[in-house]
Amino acid sequence: MxxxxxxxxxxxxxxxxxxxxxxxxxxxxxxxxxxxxxxxxxxxxxxxxxxxxxxxxxxxxxxxxxxxxxxxxxxxxxxxxxxxxxxxxxxxxxxxxxxxxxxxxxxxxxxxxxxxxxxxxxxxxxxxxxxxxxxxxxxxxxxxxxxxxxxxxxxxxxxxxxxxxxxRSNSDVRSHESQQIRAPGDDFFKDVAQVDKIKIFWGGPRRIKAVGVEE
The missing domain is CATH 2.30.110 (Pnp Oxidase; Chain A)
Structure with a gap:
């Protein structure tokens, strides 16, 4: 200044x-x-x-x-x-x-x-x-x-x-629960715990399934 x-x-x-x-x-x-x-x-x-x-x-x-x-x-x-x-x-x-x-x-x-x-x-x-x-x-x-x-x-x-x-880095966990503390109603991290288990297949009809889940 x-x-x-x-x-x-x-x-x-x-x-x-x-x-x-x-x-x-x-x-x-x-x-x-x-x-x-x-x-x-x-x-x-x-x-x-x-x-x-x-x-x-x-x-x-x-x-x-x-x-x-x-x-x-x-x-x-x-x-x-x-x-x-x-x-x-x-x-x-x-x-x-x-x-x-x-x-x-x-x-x-x-x-x-x-x-x-x-x-x-x-x-x-x-x-x-x-x-x-x-x-x-x-x-x-x-x-x-x-x-x-x-x-x-x-x-x-x-x-x-x-x-x-x-x-300093933010030590807060990127989870649905912590996001609700910061911004109640924000569902951005709702599926973050299982997103790595979801497979997305491209080029055909919408087919999204989780590993180990039968269609």
């Missing part, structure tokens, strides 16, 4: 003075009842409320983001306009209590992940426009490294973009 860049933002980009910050939302699940729980972080200090672009509606919404400062590191996110499956590694320090709580208190398997990139005027540190979406996907792994004595450990979230779902 093409992005319209305001003139003020373009001027800062050309002058190489634009300040950028990353915003992250992780939607995990409660371990007791599976209810979704969202936690939001940003790559600076302090707890703030900033507007971001919703990846589904493309409308601006605001979230409260918890500051993790330099404790967050993230792979570069290429901007692509195709269905390429993207992977993303996000590193946190185990010294961050909020990250530890998220990892140990909630279930992060297949947790939804959204990353935004916010742009700020360096003179005022005001956000120029709602942060735009840079990555939408889910957690594909969350290993925790146990550090040696005196060293700081890391928590790494391995994420994959939602375009990964397009590569």
């Amino acid at each position: 093409a992005r319209d860049i305001p003139a003020a933002t373009q001027a800062l980009l050309e002058g190489r003075t634009l300040v950028v910050r990353d915003f992250l939302r992780i939607t995990a699940r409660r371990r007791d009842n599976g209810a979704p729980v969202s936690e939001c972080f940003w790559s600076d200090l302090g707890d703030v409320n900033f507007p971001v672009i919703d990846p589904e509606t493309r409308l601006a919404v605001s979230y409260d983001f918890k500051g993790v400062g330099a404790l967050i590191a993230m792979d570069p996110i290429p901007m692509v306009s195709n269905l390429t499956v993207q992977t993303l590694s996000i590193q946190f320090s185990q010294l961050e209590d909020r990250i530890n709580e998220l990892l140990r208190k909630y279930d992060l398997r297949q947790a939804d992940v959204v990353v935004w990139r916010g742009e700020f005027d360096p003179a005022t540190m005001r956000m120029l426009e709602p942060a735009d979406v840079r990555f939408v996907g889910y957690v594909d792994g969350a290993p925790v490294d146990t550090p040696a004595e005196g060293e700081a450990g890391e928590i790494t979230l391995e994420c994959v973009s939602t375009s990964q779902e397009l590569t």
Whole structure:
């Protein structure tokens, strides 16, 4: 999707003075009842409320983001306009209590992940426009490294973009029963279980019989 860049933002980009910050939302699940729980972080200090672009509606919404400062590191996110499956590694320090709580208190398997990139005027540190979406996907792994004595450990979230779902094959059985679940009344697969036993003879009157069935 093409992005319209305001003139003020373009001027800062050309002058190489634009300040950028990353915003992250992780939607995990409660371990007791599976209810979704969202936690939001940003790559600076302090707890703030900033507007971001919703990846589904493309409308601006605001979230409260918890500051993790330099404790967050993230792979570069290429901007692509195709269905390429993207992977993303996000590193946190185990010294961050909020990250530890998220990892140990909630279930992060297949947790939804959204990353935004916010742009700020360096003179005022005001956000120029709602942060735009840079990555939408889910957690594909969350290993925790146990550090040696005196060293700081890391928590790494391995994420994959939602375009990964397009590569999955449909495991549903092509049967009359499964077709009725998808489209009640559709008899396209009604005879699929015995169609390989039917012989069709060409060139004469209509003669269709099943193997082993007497006419």
